[in-house]
Amino acid sequence: MPPLSFMQLLWTHWLWALPGALVGLWLVPLARFIPRMVLQGARAPLHEWQGPGGGLEQPVPPARRLWVPLLNACLWVIAAGSSAHHPFWAAILPAALASSLLLLALIDWDTTMLPDWIVLPLGLAGLFSSYAGLTRHSLIAALASAVVIFGLLGGLGLMFQRLKGDSGIGGGDIKLLAALATWWGVVGVLYILFWAGLLTVAWNLLWRRFKRLDKEAEWPFGPAIVLAALLWIL
Secondary structure, eight states, X not given: OOHHHHHHHHHHSGGGHHHHHHHHHHHHHHHHXXXXXXXXXXXXXXXXXXXXXXXXXXXXXTTHHHHHHHHHHHHHHHHHHHTTTSOHHHHHHHHHHHHHHHHHHHHHHHHSOOOHHHHHHHHHHHHHHHHTTOSSSOHHHHHHHHHHHHHHHHHHHHHHHHHHSOOSSOHHHHHHHHHHHHHXXXXXXXXXXXXXXXXXXXXXXXXXXXXXXXXTSOOOSHHHHHHHHHHHHO
């Protein structure tokens, strides 16, 4: 989106920026609280779940408390602009989708985890949006798209697991992409998957080069999926 267009959008829908920023403030602690509750419920040690962000035992980076609310406010303004000719609640759904994706990116970056607590409601919201006519396809098409993506990626993961000993994609990533298929269909998710793959390769190489990340450290795919999905929205 050109800067001038966004400024016009911000001027028209500035009332959405404040609640978007407030929700963004809550996303920062939620990104630590939710995975902590998941791991405690599973009686799993916190230190074993570490992504490039350092895991749950590291303090939250101070800059995150600034850029997350700002980014979320911008996403809410864009969601309001894209739903300007629809009822109020029609703008809430894409705004909530964007915030949920941002939350998942934060969690996955810190812990390499994509909790079902967020991913599954994301898919249900996509089915509801399709039923309500807020997406480009019907409820049946949305459900079929999720099944196709889950089956395709799950099958490929099993094949690579048998051939290489590593599936190449996590179960949480597969479920997230299946949930996104309820919003954008099979073709949309394949585009997201393509760009997410390119982003992951570039991101991984740069991070390992400049941050001295351990070569054996697990690299999360979720943040790249989220970034590609948000760019797809825009």
